[in-house]
Amino acid sequence: MPNSDGARPRRPTLNDVAARAGVSRALASLVIRRAPGPSEESRTRVLQAADELGYRPDPSAQVLRSHRSRLLGVTLTVHDTFHADLVEAIYPAAAALGYEVLLTAVTPTRAEDEAIDALTASRCEGLILLGSVATPARLRELGATLPVVVLGRGAGGGKAAVDTVRTVDAAGLGRAVDHLVGLGHRRIVHVDAGRDAGAAERRRGYRDAMRRHGLDDLARIVPGRYTEQAGGDAARVLLDEPALPTAIVAANDRCAVGVLDAFLRAGVRVPQDVSVVGFDDSQLARLHHIDLTTVRQDAARMASLAVGAAAERLDDGRTDARDITLDPELVVRGTTAPPVTRRRAT
Amino acid sequence: MPNSDGARPRRPTLNDVAARAGVSRALASLVIRRAPGPSEESRTRVLQAADELGYRPDPSAQVLRSHRSRLLGVTLTVHDTFHADLVEAIYPAAAALGYEVLLTAVTPTRAEDEAIDALTASRCEGLILLGSVATPARLRELGATLPVVVLGRGAGGGKAAVDTVRTVDAAGLGRAVDHLVGLGHRRIVHVDAGRDAGAAERRRGYRDAMRRHGLDDLARIVPGRYTEQAGGDAARVLLDEPALPTAIVAANDRCAVGVLDAFLRAGVRVPQDVSVVGFDDSQLARLHHIDLTTVRQDAARMASLAVGAAAERLDDGRTDARDITLDPELVVRGTTAPPVTRRRAT
DNA sequence: GGGACCGTTTGGAACGTTCTAAACGTGGAG
DNA sequence: CTCCACGTTTAGAACGTTCCAAACGGTCCC
CATH class of the missing domain: 3.40.50.2300 (Response regulator)
Known part of the structure; x- marks a missing residue:
C-alpha cells in the first residue's frame, strides 16, 4: 500500500532478501543475477523472498562494484526524423544483446560535448553518436575512454579509435x-x-x-x-x-x-x-x-550494426576499429521529373 | 596521451587527488563538491591536483552514498515533433535548477512501463512523462515511489499522487x-x-x-x-x-x-x-x-513548469499534488476556410 | 578410515564516494 | 597560563552490491 504521509519507505536491500530467505547475502546475489551455482531450492527461496519484498537491485551499487552497467548511450537530434527511425531500431537491437539504452539530445542550446558528458556521467559503457560533429581528434580521445560508434559519417580516416557505421x-x-x-x-x-x-x-x-x-x-x-x-x-x-x-x-x-x-x-x-x-x-x-x-x-540495419559493433568491443574485447559501410538506394517519388523544354515563342 | 594497446587506464579517484594535493580524502571531497569549509589554499591545491589528473567523480559512488543524483528522467515518443519541442525546452529549464536530464523513448515495441523502468534503474530522482498512457492507479503507485510530473493530460482526478502540467x-x-x-x-x-x-x-x-x-x-x-x-x-x-x-x-x-x-x-x-x-x-x-x-x-512554458514542479518536490519537500493548467490559443493558417456554398445547376 | 573431489554456500574485503563526529591548531578571554 | 571557541581538517564508518578465497557437507575411491 502506498504510504500517504510523504515519507518514502526504505528500499529493501539484498541483505533484507537474504535474511528473509535464510541464506547469505552472497548466495542471494548469485541467485538475483542468475549466476550458475545456487541449488534449485535456494533459487526459489531467494526469488520468492525478493518478490515478496519487491526487491530491485540498486544499480549504483552494482556498477560501483562490478564496473559493468550494460548501458549504451545514444546522442540524437530530437527534431530529426531519421534519428527517430534509428533510435526506434536501436532499442530492439540493444535488447537482443542484453543492453539497455539511454538517450540524450543535442539541441541548439546543448552542444554534443555536453550531451556526451551526461551519458558518460550516467555510467554508459558505450556510446552511439547520431549525427556527430565531433572532430577526429575528439573522437580519438573519446574512443580511448570507451567504445564509441559513430553513425552516418566517417571518423576522419587513418588510425581511428572509434567504429563507424554509415551509408556510402x-x-x-x-x-x-x-x-x-x-x-x-x-x-x-x-x-x-x-x-x-x-x-x-x-x-x-x-x-x-x-x-x-x-x-x-x-x-x-x-x-x-x-x-x-x-x-x-x-x-x-x-x-x-x-x-x-x-x-x-x-x-x-x-x-x-x-x-x-x-x-x-x-x-x-x-x-x-x-x-x-x-x-x-x-x-x-x-x-x-x-x-x-x-x-x-537502411535505418534498421544501421542500428543493429552499430549496437553490434559496440557489443563486440565490450563483450568480445575487440580493439581494432571497424568502418562498416552500406549501399544506399534511390527511391523515386514525386519531386523529380524531366526539366521543362523551353519553347521559343512563335 | 591515449594508450594504444587497448587497455583502458584506471580512472583517478578522489584518493589519488587527495594524495597528490597532500590532503585527506574528506577534504578533497568537500572541495570537489563545492561545500563550505575548506580554506582558500586547500581549495586551489585540490582543484589543481584534480585538474592535473583529469579527475571526474564516479557518479555511482556519489549516488550510492549521498542518495542524490540530480537527474530527471523523461519519457517521449521519438517521432512526435511536439515532444521534441518539449524536450528541447526541458534541458535549459532543468539546467537552470541544477538538474541533468535523461531521455528514454516509448516506441511501438517498447511500452511505457519498460521506459519508466529504465529511468528508475538509472537512478533518476524524478520523472517527467510525455504523452503518458499509464492508468491513474499506476501513476499513483509510481508517485508513491518518486516525484512524477505528467505532461499533457490529467492524472485521473481525486487524490492524485503526481503533478500534472497541461493545456486546457x-x-x-x-x-x-x-x-x-x-x-x-x-x-x-x-x-x-x-x-x-x-x-x-x-x-x-x-x-x-x-x-x-x-x-x-x-x-x-x-x-x-x-x-x-x-x-x-x-x-x-x-x-x-x-x-x-x-x-x-x-x-x-x-x-x-x-x-x-x-x-x-x-x-x-x-x-x-x-x-x-x-x-x-x-x-x-x-x-x-x-x-x-x-x-x-506553449511548449517552453509547459517544460519549465514541469521541471519546476519536480524540483519543488525534490528540493523543497512539497508533497501535495499540483495540477497546473495553461490556456491554449488558436493559430489560424491555411487549412481552414468557409465551407463551399453548393450552387444549384441553372 | 582418510583423503580428494564435487557442488554449494559463506564471510569479509572491495568499489569510490559522502557523512559524522571528533581532532587539530590558533588566538583571545579570563 | 589555562581554557574555550572557532575555523579547518581528518579518520573511519557507511552506502548496497560483487568478488574472492575459503569453508562446508557429502560421496567416492583407494
Missing part, C-alpha cells in the same frame, strides 16, 4: 545525380550541410558525379545544413538569382523539405519547374504532401 | 470548433485519439462545443490516435461514405497531417472541399506544405 554517402549522391541526368537535367545544384555529419562525403559524391557526367562546369554547391531552416535559406538564395537551376539535390530530407517550402511560397512548382531530391528516406519524405524523391538509408 | 485541452477544442462555426461550418467531425494522453479531454471539449452551438445532432467522433497513420485511416473511413463533412478537427497535428495526406491522395482539396484543424502547433504544422490551422500549446 558519395554513392548515394551519385545515384541522385545519375537519376537527374537521366531525366535530362544538367544544371543540378547541391545544397550541402557544411560541417554536419557526413556532409563532406556527400559533397564529394556530388562533385564526382557531376564530373563523371562531364558537367564539372555546371557543378555548384550552395551552403546549407541538415535543417529545414537552412534548406529554406539556400532556396531563397537561388530564388534571388536571375535563373533557377533545373534540379536540386539537398543534403538530407529535412533540408530538402526546407527547399520545397521556400519554392512553394515563391510560386515555383516542383517538379514542373525544379526537381528536388533528398537524402535519408525518413518518414518525412514519405508524407504524401511531400512525396520526396530521396536516397534511402 | 477542452478549451482548445472549443476554440477550434468556434472558429469553424464562425466560418459557417456545421458538419464538423472530430478524429479523436482513443485512450492516448489527453484524448478524453479533447473529446469532451469537442462535444461541449458542438452542444454550445446547438450542433449536438451533427456531432460525430471518428476513432483515431496521435499518429499520421491513424489520421489517414480515419480520413479513409470518411472518404468511403456518401458525403464528407465540411470540417475536421483532429486529435493532434500528426493526426491532422495523416488526414490531409489521405485527402490529398483522394483528390479532396483542403481547405476548399474540407477544412482541417490540428492540435499542438508543432513544427510540423508550421511547414508551409502543411500550413495547418491548429491549437497552440
Whole structure:
C-alpha cells in the first residue's frame, strides 16, 4: 500500500532478501543475477523472498562494484526524423544483446560535448553518436575512454579509435545525380550541410558525379545544413538569382523539405519547374504532401550494426576499429521529373 | 596521451587527488563538491591536483552514498515533433535548477512501463512523462515511489499522487470548433485519439462545443490516435461514405497531417472541399506544405513548469499534488476556410 | 578410515564516494 | 597560563552490491 504521509519507505536491500530467505547475502546475489551455482531450492527461496519484498537491485551499487552497467548511450537530434527511425531500431537491437539504452539530445542550446558528458556521467559503457560533429581528434580521445560508434559519417580516416557505421554517402549522391541526368537535367545544384555529419562525403559524391557526367562546369554547391531552416535559406538564395537551376539535390530530407517550402511560397512548382531530391528516406519524405524523391538509408540495419559493433568491443574485447559501410538506394517519388523544354515563342 | 594497446587506464579517484594535493580524502571531497569549509589554499591545491589528473567523480559512488543524483528522467515518443519541442525546452529549464536530464523513448515495441523502468534503474530522482498512457492507479503507485510530473493530460482526478502540467485541452477544442462555426461550418467531425494522453479531454471539449452551438445532432467522433497513420485511416473511413463533412478537427497535428495526406491522395482539396484543424502547433504544422490551422500549446512554458514542479518536490519537500493548467490559443493558417456554398445547376 | 573431489554456500574485503563526529591548531578571554 | 571557541581538517564508518578465497557437507575411491 502506498504510504500517504510523504515519507518514502526504505528500499529493501539484498541483505533484507537474504535474511528473509535464510541464506547469505552472497548466495542471494548469485541467485538475483542468475549466476550458475545456487541449488534449485535456494533459487526459489531467494526469488520468492525478493518478490515478496519487491526487491530491485540498486544499480549504483552494482556498477560501483562490478564496473559493468550494460548501458549504451545514444546522442540524437530530437527534431530529426531519421534519428527517430534509428533510435526506434536501436532499442530492439540493444535488447537482443542484453543492453539497455539511454538517450540524450543535442539541441541548439546543448552542444554534443555536453550531451556526451551526461551519458558518460550516467555510467554508459558505450556510446552511439547520431549525427556527430565531433572532430577526429575528439573522437580519438573519446574512443580511448570507451567504445564509441559513430553513425552516418566517417571518423576522419587513418588510425581511428572509434567504429563507424554509415551509408556510402558519395554513392548515394551519385545515384541522385545519375537519376537527374537521366531525366535530362544538367544544371543540378547541391545544397550541402557544411560541417554536419557526413556532409563532406556527400559533397564529394556530388562533385564526382557531376564530373563523371562531364558537367564539372555546371557543378555548384550552395551552403546549407541538415535543417529545414537552412534548406529554406539556400532556396531563397537561388530564388534571388536571375535563373533557377533545373534540379536540386539537398543534403538530407529535412533540408530538402526546407527547399520545397521556400519554392512553394515563391510560386515555383516542383517538379514542373525544379526537381528536388533528398537524402535519408525518413518518414518525412514519405508524407504524401511531400512525396520526396530521396536516397534511402537502411535505418534498421544501421542500428543493429552499430549496437553490434559496440557489443563486440565490450563483450568480445575487440580493439581494432571497424568502418562498416552500406549501399544506399534511390527511391523515386514525386519531386523529380524531366526539366521543362523551353519553347521559343512563335 | 591515449594508450594504444587497448587497455583502458584506471580512472583517478578522489584518493589519488587527495594524495597528490597532500590532503585527506574528506577534504578533497568537500572541495570537489563545492561545500563550505575548506580554506582558500586547500581549495586551489585540490582543484589543481584534480585538474592535473583529469579527475571526474564516479557518479555511482556519489549516488550510492549521498542518495542524490540530480537527474530527471523523461519519457517521449521519438517521432512526435511536439515532444521534441518539449524536450528541447526541458534541458535549459532543468539546467537552470541544477538538474541533468535523461531521455528514454516509448516506441511501438517498447511500452511505457519498460521506459519508466529504465529511468528508475538509472537512478533518476524524478520523472517527467510525455504523452503518458499509464492508468491513474499506476501513476499513483509510481508517485508513491518518486516525484512524477505528467505532461499533457490529467492524472485521473481525486487524490492524485503526481503533478500534472497541461493545456486546457477542452478549451482548445472549443476554440477550434468556434472558429469553424464562425466560418459557417456545421458538419464538423472530430478524429479523436482513443485512450492516448489527453484524448478524453479533447473529446469532451469537442462535444461541449458542438452542444454550445446547438450542433449536438451533427456531432460525430471518428476513432483515431496521435499518429499520421491513424489520421489517414480515419480520413479513409470518411472518404468511403456518401458525403464528407465540411470540417475536421483532429486529435493532434500528426493526426491532422495523416488526414490531409489521405485527402490529398483522394483528390479532396483542403481547405476548399474540407477544412482541417490540428492540435499542438508543432513544427510540423508550421511547414508551409502543411500550413495547418491548429491549437497552440506553449511548449517552453509547459517544460519549465514541469521541471519546476519536480524540483519543488525534490528540493523543497512539497508533497501535495499540483495540477497546473495553461490556456491554449488558436493559430489560424491555411487549412481552414468557409465551407463551399453548393450552387444549384441553372 | 582418510583423503580428494564435487557442488554449494559463506564471510569479509572491495568499489569510490559522502557523512559524522571528533581532532587539530590558533588566538583571545579570563 | 589555562581554557574555550572557532575555523579547518581528518579518520573511519557507511552506502548496497560483487568478488574472492575459503569453508562446508557429502560421496567416492583407494
